[in-house]
Amino acid sequence: MKNTGDRRRTIYDVAKAAGVSISTASNALNGTGRTNAETRERVRRVAEEIGFRPNALARGLLSKRSHAIGMLTNDTYGRLTLPMAAGVSEVLVDHGVSVFLCATNNDPRLAQLHLEALLDRQVDGIIFTATRLDLEPPVQLSRLPIPVVYVFAEGPADSVTFFPDxxxxxxxxxxxxxxxxxxxxxxxxxxxxxxxxxxxxxxxxxxxxxxxxxxxxxxxxxxxxxxxxxxxxxxxxxxxxxxxxxxxxxxxxxxxxxxxxxxxxxxxxxxxxxxxxxxxxxxxxxxxxxxxELKELGHRAGLAILSLSKGEPVPAGITRLPCRLVVRQSCGSPLQSD
Amino acid sequence: MKNTGDRRRTIYDVAKAAGVSISTASNALNGTGRTNAETRERVRRVAEEIGFRPNALARGLLSKRSHAIGMLTNDTYGRLTLPMAAGVSEVLVDHGVSVFLCATNNDPRLAQLHLEALLDRQVDGIIFTATRLDLEPPVQLSRLPIPVVYVFAEGPADSVTFFPDxxxxxxxxxxxxxxxxxxxxxxxxxxxxxxxxxxxxxxxxxxxxxxxxxxxxxxxxxxxxxxxxxxxxxxxxxxxxxxxxxxxxxxxxxxxxxxxxxxxxxxxxxxxxxxxxxxxxxxxxxxxxxxxELKELGHRAGLAILSLSKGEPVPAGITRLPCRLVVRQSCGSPLQSD
DNA sequence: GATCCATGATAAAAGCTTTTAGCAGAAAAA
DNA sequence: TTTTTCTGCTAAAAGCTTTTATCATGGATC
Missing domain, CATH: 3.40.50.2300 (Response regulator)
Known part of the structure; x- marks a missing residue:
């Protein structure tokens, strides 16, 4: 019974199966509007049964929020980027936000291409990250209609930026x-x-x-x-x-x-x-x-872009996150170990 | 004149500015249907001028192809994954396909969450990649409505899989x-x-x-x-x-x-x-x-998922890509160097 | 009995694009 | 002149969801 057909189930299917209109179905599923508790339960049960999952494209088209962000990086090697990206992805997946990975290889053409693709996809924000090199972004990021967060890279004066301390x-x-x-x-x-x-x-x-x-x-x-x-x-x-x-x-x-x-x-x-x-x-x-604390850096950057994309204020400027001392044996503290 | 307003330009704006209907605008931009060469040029020029870029969400909603794929990885460390992912991204960006990065950390809950998010986003396919560990995927991938390509990991018998040789x-x-x-x-x-x-x-x-x-x-x-x-x-x-x-x-x-x-x-x-x-x-x-040749592995995997998502046939089974000898000095061939 | 209100539902619009079917006019054929 | 065939364009539908405005109903109030 669980989505045996080839077509994906739409809210229309839910409505029909539950014997209500699509608006009621939508309201019941999202808890919006006025719905009878009994109806609400029935709709939800039916949706679960037929395996309905809302189409993120349609949702994003309407709400103008795609619940996706882009991560633009020129660090192809990845020692710093990937742990950081994993942190971003980890903290955002619980908020229903997915991450586009865009490796630019320091190639401006590629960077431009990626940036345009991201904008076309209506991403809610962009995290720009570079290696430690003091390079400027390979592409113009300052006058974008969406928020940008910088990690390991310095943006314009009033931008939101994260670095390790x-x-x-x-x-x-x-x-x-x-x-x-x-x-x-x-x-x-x-x-x-x-x-x-x-x-x-x-x-x-x-x-x-x-x-x-x-x-x-x-x-x-x-x-x-x-x-x-x-x-x-x-x-x-x-x-x-x-x-x-x-x-x-x-x-x-x-x-x-x-x-x-x-x-x-x-x-x-x-x-x-x-x-x-x-x-x-x-x-x-x-x-x-x-x-x-690269992962934590990713967490913070992820949360920052999330807030910004919702229009919530985030303190601008450079935030430096504390580092942590890991004691092993090269300094002679044999008591503690890792 | 170039998109000074706050709203994104739509094809409606293009149509109005060019004095044609939206269907003509669409046809002109995409080279579909019948359009006068002169009109086509005018529409394209106008689109360029006002900075029109089609909304990928709307496009994907209609075409049922999001031109995005997901990359599910449990390799949080990234020595193998990131170069490979960069290869995937590199080869796909030129085809207008973007890549969602999903780090699962070997956590089934996270993997499931990511997978659902990918399906909701109507991705055209999924690349699953693992570390060299002979782990089975942390989530059921075999009966998905979209193609899956495996890299560094073995899928079901008839799946498309890439390994180094x-x-x-x-x-x-x-x-x-x-x-x-x-x-x-x-x-x-x-x-x-x-x-x-x-x-x-x-x-x-x-x-x-x-x-x-x-x-x-x-x-x-x-x-x-x-x-x-x-x-x-x-x-x-x-x-x-x-x-x-x-x-x-x-x-x-x-x-x-x-x-x-x-x-x-x-x-x-x-x-x-x-x-x-x-x-x-x-x-x-x-x-x-x-x-x-991790990058090449990524290229091949990317092209494979691209073909599959278009419905083109791809030879199933394990493809092993040749490795390359890199001669430095630890074997005493001082003539060649790297 | 008439009026008002609250409730629970629905129809329709909006979001942006592509595609299908169709229309008006001009040129070609009968 | 009438019919056919192109040509260039357009209106409308479809894709899926959410939101706004509206409607019907039953109970409470006067």
Whole structure:
């Protein structure tokens, strides 16, 4: 009895089967208008029986809200994007909102194509997300008829934007090292033209004061390796802790330290950044690092675009979400483990 | 003049501005029906001028084709999924088809919710993709009114399914090693309950014959490390090449070999599997490995679902797409580089 | 008995597009 | 001149849902 035919059941079928008009059927199903409790129950039962599900297209056409949003990303690699996207999708599915995934590959033509498709589909909003690169959106997003939320990317002045709190994250790392009694902390991080790298470095410098040194390079293991070799080859005091700008860098650092027969964490403690599990768990010793709470970032971005699409106000400007310290063994806190 | 108002332009606006009826406007824009060349041009120009874009919801409502598909994945981690999804999205955007991303986290409730949402949205098809785990879909997909394509996951007997050609990939690795003169090849791979691991191992055994040995463990660096230690600790001849089931395992293998002062590739050549760039490029020496052509897999899956949704026939059964050998330096072919 | 009100239902419109059937006029054929 | 055939265009319907305005009925009030 449950939708055996080929055609999808419409509200018209429900109405006929329940012996009411389509308006009554609609009212009964949605709890709108005035309906007798008994009728309402009957309609609902019938709808359930014949397997009726409202057509989202028709609904959206009328209500001008498609209950779908677009997620425009240029991060094809996905280390940051996918966990974030999963967070968005997770929080929105319970509100009946679906997510279009649009990978632009940094190609403006593709971005434009995707954007137009999204607008044609009447999406209720767009989440734009980029890699950490300080790129501007590959397409004009500022004068759109629908709200836009930025994650990992900066929009126009009054836009709603989410970032991890790089400053707090860096402080978390430095404080942890200080609490463990380390005093000569070195910072090895990515390219200076990444805003995130600059912010973390500044936070580190502010916290460590005199003698602090931030080495900029790139986000690779190789750079971590190279930086350590440089530091340990030159004269002068050696660091007793290294705060790295990414887990990959930390991995290179740890490798280089082992090559130099430096004990971790006894001689040098190491903290990473990202909590990229595949890397962080596989270093020896397992890496203490900073988690950017990507999923939570996705949740917040999802809720923000949801509110905006309903016309509810959302505080504009950059919201920075706190990072979390994940203690493993590279700093010598063997009591706690992950 | 370009859509300054708040309301979206409809075909009604175009018709009025061009001084024709909406049917003529529609015909002119779509090149259907009979229209005078001159009128057609005028309508198109006007549409362009006022910034008209057809409402995909209305269009889909009528045509019963939403030009959207759903991608259901339980791979929240995303190493395999996102590149594949990017391939799907890339190939479909040019056909005007958008992709809903649905992350199920292996939660049946979530999967069901997503599936219902997709059906309500009248998607033209669904791509189901899983991790390599031999899990069955978290939700009933077999009796759907729309086509389903499986990637990295096996569907019912007569379904359309795409996999990388694990057998050919493994052979590629072994052949490469043999061509370089290696004869005592060892295989270190993931858990035996992964079909992909079994297939690759079997292919390896078939190619190497006597003396070949496949060690199953898990997909971790640690396991690669451990396996090498075991092999080099026991008596008997040592391998002169190791074919690994994943790049992570290869990484562990390389680390362990270096700890043992075994030269790579002089003493032992190493081949990985995945071409996961972050890992493969960062090993020292950079890893020669097998690329599963995830993007191409996405392309093919996208085109398949497109054809199916149009009612065009697509050969059922499992299609295995060839892998590609990526030569770096871990096998000692310094001539070619990546 | 006439008036008013509340209740529960319904018809019709709106949302935007595409498609079908049909109409008016001109050119061609009889 | 009358009939047929094109040509270019249009009115209307269909697709499915929600919402607005309206209607019928029965009970309460005067």
């Amino acid at each position: 790089d400053e707090q994250g860096a402080r978390l790392a430095v404080d942890h090292l200080k609490e463990l009694g380390r005093s000569r902390i070195l910072h090895i991080t990515g390219p200076k033209d990444y805003l995130a790298a600059r912010i973390r470095a500044q936070s580190y410098l502010d916290a460590c004061g005199d003698g602090a040194e931030a080495m900029f390079g790139d986000w690779s293991e190789e750079w971590g390796h190279e930086a350590v070799q440089t530091v340990f080859a030159r004269p002068g005091p050696k660091p007793d802790a290294i705060f790295c700008g990414s887990d990959e860098i930390a991995r290179g650092v740890i490798d280089a330290l082992r090559d130099l027969n430096v004990e971790i964490p006894t001689d040098v403690a190491v903290v990473g950044f990202d909590n990229w599990e595949v890397v962080a768990r596989q270093t020896r010793p397992p890496l203490t690092t900073i988690d950017m | 694990d057998e050919q990939g493994a052979r590629l690795a072994v052949d490469h090693l043999k061509e370089l003169g290696r004869s005592r090849i060892l295989h270190i791979t993931g858990p035996k309950d992964y079909l992909a691991a079994r297939i690759r191992a079997q292919s390896y055994l078939d190619a190497c014959g006597d003396g070949a040995e496949a060690m199953f463990g898990d997909w971790s660096e640690e396991w690669g490390h451990e396996a090498v230690q075991t092999v080099f600790a026991r008596p008997g001849p040592k391998p002169d090449a190791i074919f690994c089931g994943s790049d992570e395992i290869a990484r562990g293998v390389i680390d362990a070999l270096r700890d043992l002062n075994v030269e790579i590739p002089t003493d032992v050549a190493v081949v990985g599997f995945d071409n996961w760039e972050v890992v493969a490029r960062q090993t020292r020496p950079p890893l020669t490995t097998i690329d599963m």
